[in-house]
Amino acid sequence: MTATVNVLTNGYADERVASSVVLVRENDAVIIVDPGMVANRDLILDPLHELGVHALEVTDVIFSHHHPDHTLNAALFLNARCHDVWAIYVDDDWGDRTDVIEGAPSVSLLDTPGHTHEDISTLIETVDGLVVCTHLWWSVEGPAVDPRAVDQELLEASRVTVLALNPVQIIPGHGAAFSPNDLAR
Numbered sequence: 001m002t003a004t005v006n007v008l009t010n011g012y013a014d015e016r017v018a019s020s021v022v023l024v025r026e027n028d029a030v031i032i033v034d035p036g037m038v039a040n041r042d043l044i045l046d047p048l049h050e051l052g053v054h055a056l057e058v059t060d061v062i063f064s065h066h067h068p069d070h071t072l073n074a075a076l077f078l079n080a081r082c083h084d085v086w087a088i089y090v091d092d093d094w095g096d097r098t099d100v101i102e103g104a105p106s107v108s109l110l111d112t113p114g115h116t117h118e119d120i121s122t123l124i125e126t127v128d129g130l131v132v133c134t135h136l137w138w139s140v141e142g143p144a145v146d147p148r149a150v151d152q153e154l155l156e157a158s159r160v161t162v163l164a165l166n167p168v169q170i171i172p173g174h175g176a177a178f179s180p181n182d183l184a185r
């Protein structure tokens, strides 16, 4: 059992800001991680269509945390359940948080506080190994010290926790996917 991962948009944060937006699929589960700010919504929808997915087919949306740059475009996905650190949201139902995504046994959520107290990382078992979508890193280039972190010490502890899982790839909040080996260089 494994899931597939496609990065729809690589995030960035300079004069302007966009989040990394990621598609995860397993069985009938179609998951978007961080439907955040982008220069144009087509930068989410076009790559999605190229992969044969219509926005209305998205079953689940995961928010890494609550900042607008990671949540702004959630309403593109009208049929999705939304997951965050607290709950699963469906229409007007504020349901209980689960660490698993229904129908996607290879995908799970892990509390990784530091950037905010409400940060979660999405862990995805793929054929190549574990892939982690997380805001514990903005990009492979840094910054090592997160200028917006509510608790840098906690953030660094969360980084250690994630790296101990031996991911093959990390998809950071505002940059291209990288291998943990790239952090050491």
Ligand SMILES: [Zn+2]
Residues within 6 Å of the ligand: 065, 067, 115, 135
């Ligand atoms: Zn943030």
Ligand SMILES: [Zn+2]
Residues within 6 Å of the ligand: 019, 067, 069, 070, 135, 173, 174
């Ligand atoms: Zn961010």
